[in-house]
Amino acid sequence: MRPCTRRTSRRTRRSRTSCSWGSDGPTVTRPLVLIVTTSLDGFIAETDGGVGWLAPPPASTPADYDELVASIDTLVMGSATYLASLDLAGGTEIFSGKRVCVFTSREGLPATAGVEFVQEPAEEFVPRLKEEPGGSIWLFGGGKLATALSDAGLVDEYLVAVQPILLGDGIPLWRTPHARTRLELVAARAWPGGIAELRYRRRP
Structure with missing residues (x-):
């Protein structure tokens, strides 16, 4: 199969639908979107998992961001x-x-309503998840999972909010070594508090 994409307007910046070609033509799949916040140094x-350095969330968020979040019905982490x-x-x-x-x-992780624990490799589970009916899928974290799914070519969009801080050390978003992946810039804008939002999509 070869990958294909159905792009949406850059003005709306909504999450696109991705698809793959099979013997019967294109098969629509749900987009997997990485939405994550990082320090400027990634x-x-x-190192202890602390996130006290994050700036407070803004009082309001742009409409297109709200639409993106509203389109999500599944989280993976x-x-x-x-x-x-x-x-x-x-x-x-x-x-x-x-x-x-x-x-x-x-074993023995605390149970929460709506949460299921998956012991199958993510690179095998997520392709089937993307083929199920539903909305967009939020890749919620962390770095190990994000790297594995990106290396497998399963991440369709990358929305990274860069905080105005250099931590110097900590838990990195990307584990090394990781695959070289070419991306296309969809949007870039500033948020209150000096946060820069960068949105990329994976090139076919």
């Missing part, structure tokens, strides 16, 4: 990200009404 958390969400006040509010798939080899 870390998603301090690693176990460390899941546990960190449980520890944060309001950290699981985003889970409400959504299917949440946590990839883990651990």
